[in-house]
Amino acid sequence: MIQLIVGTAAVLGALIIMAVFWKVGTSSMPRDDDYKHVAEAGYAIRRKYFWALLAVSLVLFIIGVLAFPYPKVMEAKIKGEPFVVKINSKQFQWDLSAAQIPLGPVRFDVTSQDVNHGFGIYDEKGGLVTQSQAMPDYVNKLYVNFTKPGKYKIWCLEYCGVAHHIMATEFEVK
Ligand SMILES: [Cu+2]
Known part of the structure; x- marks a missing residue:
């Protein structure tokens, strides 16, 4: 019984609102010569x-x-043969082929073993230096010219699962 009363009230309410809108809508129709x-x-x-x-x-x-930053443009800006670092990622870790990287041009070959990750490099002040997607069955080439020595951090920039927030590591440039 209560459902019937509530249901009827809801329908009646909706009809009243529709009627008000109809009245307002049709009564205030502007004429062309007005504006x-x-x-x-x-x-x-x-x-x-x-x-x-x-x-x-x-x-x-x-x-x-x-x-x-198309790879070809970035490649053209790099002078000399880049130092190559292979980046392999999986839930929830980064594997680097080198943790010590020389100053100068570097090419990161970034890929993933499972899902998409975001490969983000941060400097010592926490500023984002550059980033790339880490995708399964595909290698993204990311060119960076390191001019400042120091410890750089890698954080995952794409939500990839429950422990995404701890998916981090670091490398040193000198
Ligand atoms: Cu992630």
Whole structure:
């Protein structure tokens, strides 16, 4: 019985709300001649705004594409033969082929044995230096030019399971 009362009240309430919306919606329909002069001025502003926005977007897009870290672009920026470090990852650890890395150009060959991980390198102040995806059955090549010696940390940047937050290690650059 209580369900019937509650159900009926809910349906009645919904009908009342619909009726109010219908009344408001149909009673305040604007007529064309009410806002014609306003609309024209508004459209003129909108047109200028659109072209300005398009020009700014285009400039930012070109700058962004030029700076985008495609492997070939990064490779071209590296001078000399890079030191290669193989990065193998799995839940929840990083395996590095070298924990001591010389200053200068380095190429990280990053892959995963199970799920996707995020390979993020952090400097001693905790600032993100660079990052790459670690994907199963695929090797991402990440180029870095180390100019500062010190201890660098690796943290996983992609949630990969319950112990994702402890998936970290470090290496030294000297
Ligand atoms: Cu993770």
